Amino acid sequence: MTANVACRDGVDVLMDYLEGVLSAADRGGVEVHVSGCPRCAAFIESYRETPRILRAATDAELPADLASSLHRFLASRR
Amino acid sequence: MGMASPATDEDDEALAARAAAGEGLAFEALVNRYQARVYRLACRMIGNDGDANDVLQETFLAVHRGLAGFRAESRFSTWLYRIATNAALMHRRTRARRPAESLEAFLPRFDDDGRHAGEPADLRAASRADEILDRKDLADKARAGLERLPEIYRDAFVLRDLEELTTAEVGELLGIDAAAVRQRVHRARLMLRGYLSDLVGVKA
Numbered sequence: 001m002t003a004n005v006a007c008r009d010g011v012d013v014l015m016d017y018l019e020g021v022l023s024a025a026d027r028g029g030v031e032v033h034v035s036g037c038p039r040c041a042a043f044i045e046s047y048r049e050t051p052r053i054l055r056a057a058t059d060a061e062l063p064a065d066l067a068s069s070l071h072r073f074l075a076s077r078r
Numbered sequence: 079m080g081m082a083s084p085a086t087d088e089d090d091e092a093l094a095a096r097a098a099a100g101e102g103l104a105f106e107a108l109v110n111r112y113q114a115r116v117y118r119l120a121c122r123m124i125g126n127d128g129d130a131n132d133v134l135q136e137t138f139l140a141v142h143r144g145l146a147g148f149r150a151e152s153r154f155s156t157w158l159y160r161i162a163t164n165a166a167l168m169h170r171r172t173r174a175r176r177p178a179e180s181l182e183a184f185l186p187r188f189d190d191d192g193r194h195a196g197e198p199a200d201l202r203a204a205s206r207a208d209e210i211l212d213r214k215d216l217a218d219k220a221r222a223g224l225e226r227l228p229e230i231y232r233d234a235f236v237l238r239d240l241e242e243l244t245t246a247e248v249g250e251l252l253g254i255d256a257a258a259v260r261q262r263v264h265r266a267r268l269m270l271r272g273y274l275s276d277l278v279g280v281k282a
Contacts, residue, residue, distance in 0.1 A: 006192030015264035019245065021256075039194040042202035043186065049205040050271040051239035056208065057220035058240060060121040062114040066131050070113060071106075073135050074142065078102065 005033035007040050014047060090154035098145040105145070108154070109138055115241075116162045122236040123166040125225060133169050137162045156247065163237065163251050170229070178226045184272025187282075196282030203282065204274035211277060223273045227266055234259055235266035 010030050016022045017030050034040045090111070096104035116137050120130035140161050148157055187195040194201055208216060224232055237248040238259060249259045275282050 006188075007194045008186075008188045008192035011186055011268070015260045015267070019260060021260070038198045039196070039201055042198035043194060046202050046204035046275070047267055047271050050267050050274060051235075053204075053208045053216075053274060054220050054223070054270060055240045055242075057213075057216045058118075058122050058224065060118050060126060060130075062117040062134075066117065066134065067113060069131070070134055070138065071109070074105075074109065074138055077139055078105075078142065 005029045007033075007037060007043070010034060010037075010040055011043065014044065018048070091150040094145060094148055094154045095150065097142075098148065105142060108141070112155075112158055113138070116158070119159075119162055119236070119241055120166050121221075122224060122240050123163070123233065124170050125221065129169055129173070133162065133165045136165045136169075140165065159237075159241075159243065159247075160251055163233075167233070180228065181223065181226050181269035181273050184269050184276060186268060186272065194282075196280075200275070200280045200282035203278050203280040204271050207274040207278050216277075219277055223270055226273075227269060231262050231266040231269070234262035235270070238263045239267070 010017075010033050013022055013026060013030065017027060022030070034044065088107070090108065093104045093108050093111075097108060113134065117130055117134050120126070120133035120137075124130065124133065137158070141158060144157075144161070148154070189195055211219070224236070227235065233252060234248060234254075237243050237251060238245060243251070245256050245259045245263075248263075249256050252259070254262075272282075
């Protein structure tokens with residue numbers, strides 16, 4: 001990656017960047033760009049928060065009646 | 079010593095060994111330990127309209143049947159996740175595909191020079207979806223968002239980002255390499271990020 005990274009280039013490799021699998025040169029290119037780009041900084045913040053928000057919002061609890069029917073079902077099959 | 083009662087701190091593999099030897103209480107302890115996680119995984123992968131309950135039952139039935147063949151070289155939780163993931167995927171295959179309006183429209187937008195189209199405040203807005211939206215509303219919308227993800231992205235995202243397995247574990251479960259896992263999870267994050275932005279009233 002050249003020093004001339006556009007926002008789109010950084011977005012394309014963002015997951016690889018965060019997982020630490022980019023080459024040192026590409027990593028440097030992304031960091032130089034992001035340090036001078038408030039848009040990318042804002043984008044990355046929301047990109048990183050997305051899994052956390054979805055994880056909390058889909059943390060379904062097992063309803064008590066399903067838990068009891070599971071135990072009854074398994075008892076009947078043992 | 080007869081029937082030792084399953085201590086809550088006994089590790090999974092020890093419980094599994096006792097369950098495989100026919101100790102009902104040890105099996106019960108494993109079910110109690112993992113039932114909520116399996117149910118949550120099923121809800122995330124296929125929705126919770128009754129199908130999640132089927133996956134829950136099928137998973138533990140398969141665990142019970144498979145315990146004799148379980149070898150403690152692998153972790154019990156990894157083995158269980160494999161069974162549960164396969165049960166969810168099989169279940170989804172048997173039901174009619176519901177056409178869902180894709181989330182492609184929420185991918186990030188760039189100008190002709192490859193720069194982000196939005197302003198920083200708008201680009202950041204998705205981060206605050208959980209502060210802005212009512213909890214119940216966000217839960218409903220999150221579920222709907224997962225439904226609208228193309229399945230290959232949904233599976234990778236659920237396992238990697240929601241269940242927090244490692245990229246390597248997800249690759250093993252889905253039969254794809256690590257680069258493909260990262261590509262799919264990335265795509266899902268981009269779409270869901272844009273979807274969250276849209277929920278808080280911002281197109282960015």
